[in-house]
Amino acid sequence: MGFRYIYIILLCIICAACEDPPPVDDGSLLDIAYDPIPYEIDIPPSFPQMVIPEDNPMTQQGIDLGRRLFYDPILSRDSMVSCSTCHLPSGSFTDNLESSIGVNGALGERSSMSLLNVGFTRNGLFWDGNAMTLEDQALLPVTNENEFDNEWPEVVKRLKRSVEYPRLFREAFGISNVSEINEDYAVKAIAQFERILVSSGKSKYDRVEAGLDAYTDQELLGRDLFFDDNTEVPDAECNHCHSVPIISADQYFNNGLDAAMGFDDFEDLGRGGVTGIFADNGKFKAPSLRNILFSAPYMHDGRFKTLKEVIEHYNSGGKESMNKDPLIRPLNLTNEQIDALVAFISTMSDTDFIEDERYSDPFQ
Secondary structure (H helix, E strand, O other): OHHHHHHHHHHHHHHHHHOOOOOOOOOEOOOOOOOOOEOOOOOOOOOOOOOOOOOOOOEHHHHHHHHHHHHOHHHOOOOOOOHHHHOEHHHOOEOOOOOOEOHHHOEOOOOOOOOOOHHHOOOOEOOOOOEOOHHHHHHHHHHOOOOOOOOHHHHHHHHHHOOOHHHHHHHHHOOOEHHHOOHHHHHHHHHHHHHOOOOOOOOHHHHHHOOOOOOOHHHHHHHHHHHOOOOOOOOOOOOOOOOOOOOOOOOEEOOOOOOEOOHHHOOOOEOHHHHOOHHHOOEEEOOOOOOHHHOOOEOOOOOEOOHHHHHHHHHHOOOOEOOOOOOOOOOOOOHHHHHHHHHHHHOOOOHHHHOOHHHOOOOO
């Protein structure tokens, strides 16, 4: 019986050895269909056409991947911070803080800017224009120690190990193997998602300008002040830095926030810290006023809590410095006129954009 038992065991071992070895996972994704669907961004009729990079065409699959990456804390070192931490729909894609908060509670240097209509920007992103394209912009937070405090090789490694992301990268960019996942594809996807963050065109301002609604008397007074359309009221000088249709001139200005005897006296150099030009010190990007009521506090450092405080600053003429913009001067507006400006700018509020499910957290 003993020899027979040993014989059976040996036979089983030999048979097992003759079986085909288990398939080796070589990372191939070719069994997943690649059939990208072109995506046309819904742009209001009064807006310019958006320029899309030739090497990053818009597809539904690319946007879906970018939306997921935007809301996924996998990009940060401790997997606790995502792009959406500082850019929430409820704040018109800001975080409503004076300084953004990153990994382990690290404070950022400035307040987060709204991403509404960011795809139309042509003259640099961030308050100081530190990135020229949305793809460039998406690279930087990952390695910033006050934001994600991570390294791209680590992020890419996590994405490759993920159960879902290899499939999503295949569907978005047609990669044939998991090994092809890289930071370039990741930032392209995030940029695609950010480009669809466009005004709905349904704010009261848009409806009135299209002849579909009417301003109240107070809002109309505010409009006259804003655009200097009525010689009977003073020019509030708003339209020069906040021009239609985006309500931003896409330029950098010293708007008199801080007194400075010389170009080196600004605590935050702003645009000058990027260009190295002394005359650019203390200049910051003029943000769009669309949905501005949802993105308080205001200015690059969040120093003003309300829109009325902002207008009162401009009404005062600001603080003196060598390169303060000449349009920043005492305006002598009355309280009634200040309130009218607030009322008019409030018509630019776009709740349809904020509530649009296309921009919401896909994990919820």
